[in-house]
Structures are given as structure tokens and as C-alpha cells.
Amino acid sequence: MNSTKYSIPFNKPYFVGQEVQHIQEAVQRGQLSGNGKYTKMCHAFLEERFGFGKCLLTTSCTDALEMAAILLDVKEGDEVIIPSYTFVSTANAFALRGAKIVFADSKKDCPNIDEHHIEELITSRTKVIVPVHYAGVACNMDKIMDLAEKHGLFVVEDAAQAIASYYVDNNGSKRALGTIGHLAAFSFHETKNISCGEGGMLAINDPAFKKRAEVIWEKGTNRSAFFRNEVNKYQWIDIGSSFLPSEITAAFLYAQLENIDRIQKKRIHIWNTYQDKLKEWAENQGVRLPHIPEYATNNAHLFYIVTNDSKQRDAIINHLKANGVLAIFHYLSLHQSPYYREKHGENELLESDFYTNALIRLPLFYDLTEDELSHIIMSLLSVNL
DSSP, X not given: OOOSSOOXXXXXXXXXXXXXXXXXXXXHHTOOSSSSHHHHHHHHHHHHHHOOSOEEXXXXXXXXXXXXXXXXXXXXXXXXXXXXSSOHHHHHHHHTTTOEEEEEOBOSSSSSBOGXXXXXXXXXXXXXXXXXXGGGOOOXXXXXXXXXXXXXXXXXXXXXXXXXXXXXXXXXXXXXXXXXXXXXXEEOOTTXXXXXXXXXXXEEOSXXXXXXXXXXXXTTBOHHHHHTTSSSSOOBOSOOOBOOOOHHHHHHHHXXXXXXXXXXXXXXXXXXXXXXXXXXXXXXXXXXXXXXXXXXXXXXXXXXXXOSSHHHHHHHHHHHHHTTBOOBOOOOOGGGSHHHHHHHOOOOOHHHHHHHHHEEEEOOOTXXXXXXXXXXXXXXXXXXX
16 A cells, blocks of 8 residues: 555646636637637647648547548558557558558667668558657658658658657758648647647648648538638538537637647756656666657657566556556557457567567656655655666
8 A cells, every 4th residue: 555645646637727718718709619719729829830831620639640541542452651659549540541550660769660661661552651759759750751752652740749849850950740741640638748638630731631631621511611701602522520629629729829838848847857867777777768869859748768678667667656656658569459460460570569568657747846756756766676
């Protein structure tokens, strides 16, 4: 039984204070079904702040990925390359369209897709590459985009964890993650830096997809064009679904976006404190802390530890739990999942399986106090493996 005075969760949603005010205004305006004032304000903020070609809020990152699959006309017989170490939605969005999922391994120094082994997975049936920016840390996008151009492929960035993070090219220029691929999907789930409980966004960077994306977003109709007086009636013109969120969701999200700098400053402080205080301990214990490549920035989405194996991982998690700290592991390799194995048999992706067995995520949220942060660190420093 835990006798400590601490009970620190892994995550706690943060409320900036203006959410209720914005929601109340949205209610008073009488338009709650979506694509109203707050949806448009969120779109404008995100496009102007980060340089996305066009933004469309969605009810989840899963929906944004499913929209991307529809936009790219992914169909049965197509192949889509994604990392195995990711959430199931990354694969599901394309599997729903009938695509064969081809899993790639992670890098040795971080859980991102190993760009050096993507080309060997490309066949005549490959249509899309989906790099996942794990922990908000950029994949090697220049390499991936070069491969896509060489083989005539589309790139969909799974940027679920990557709001306010950047890719740094060889010239030192920074580009926001989600602005580089043809399309990108973001999450505003309650575990993310910027949250509205459940929510997401599709970023459309290739102009060829902008018009159709809006139709798919609006249930396959040209409803948005109708409300802009571009057509005299709206009707069913393509496939689509109800992907857009309500104005209440958008109002909540806008309050968070208004405070993104304050949120990011606090999260980066927590991340840096972990990094500074745990560096010597990690070296002594033979565990690894997060690696940020020279071509990436850090948005402090999560802080993780990479242990040597599942036994060491479980020992640390149990030690922290005994000290009132909830730390958890993360993804289970999708290529090892029952659904995939039954269809495609056994694969061997050593790095993905290693992260499945060895990675631990520490609590990181805005309301984490300095006292709680110190307690987590001291609890880890007391681990003797």
C-alpha cells in the first residue's frame, strides 16, 4: 500500500480560465453545430502562427487521418508505410480504406521512423508514407520528402504530438511540423499540450487538396461554398463524413491557443528540469533520456526514459508507484498486434519491440508543481537497479 502523501497522476488536463467565457459566447450566438466564429478563429490562428496551407478542425486526430486517407484516394491494393511504434489510429485510418499497412522500424536513438530503411519497403504499390513525430520531435523530413518525390508518393505527417514543434533544415531554417508533408494530422486530446478534451485538425499543405478537403469535411457536400455564396445551393458531390467539431469544442480550443506561449513555457521548464536533474542518474544506471536530433526542436510533449529491458522498466514503474507517482509505458508494436499478425504473419522490427519493452513516460502537465516535480525526480534518484 502507498503510504506517501503524494498521488501524482501521469496527466492532468489544464484549464487556462477563458474556456467557459468563450463557450458561453458560442452558446449565446446560437450556432453550435460547427464551422462558426470559433472554428474560423482557430483556423486563422493556426494558419497564421504556424504557416499551414489550410486548416480544418476535426473531432479527433483519428478523423483527420481518415480524411487524409480519403483525400489521397487510398484503396484496396495500395500500400502505406508507417512506423510500428505508434498509436493504432495511424494504421487504422488507411486500413479502413483497404490499404496494406507496411510497418517500418524505429531509430536506435529515438522512437521515430528510421528514414534509412524506408526505401527498401517501397514497392510499385506504395502510395503513402506516414512519419510520426514521436514526443513532438521531428522525423528527418528532408530525407522522407526526397524519397517521396523520387518515388511519386504522398506524405502525411502524423503530428498528433507535435504542435509548436519544428524541423530545422541544413540551412538552419525552421519549419513547423505539419507544414512539410502534403497533409498533416494533429491531436487536441486531453493528453496533448493544447487540448479541447477530444479534438484534432487536418492541415492541407498541397493546394490540390484544399477544395476537396472542405467537401469531405462537410459530409461530402459543398455546404461551406454555399455559405460563402459561391454556389446557389449545396448538395452531395463526393464521399465524406461528419468530421467537423461543434462550436463548443472550438471555443474551448481557442482559449488554449490564446495561451499557447504560457503553456509551452511551463512544459519546457518541466522537461528541462527532468533532463538536467536526471542526466547523471541515467548515465549511472545505464538508461537513456530523450534524444533530440540536430534537425529537431523540442515542444515538451512528453518526457521519457529508455531502460534496458522490460524487467528494469517494470521495476522503475513499481518503485515510482510505491512513491505515489504514476509513470506508464507507451505503445505496443503494431506489427505484433493480433489483428496484423493474423493477416501478415510474423515480422521482426527490433527497435520498435525494444521501445515497447523499455520506454517509460513520466508525468508532464502544466499544473505539476515544483514540489511534485522534485518528488518525482528524488523518487527516481532513489532507484537502485
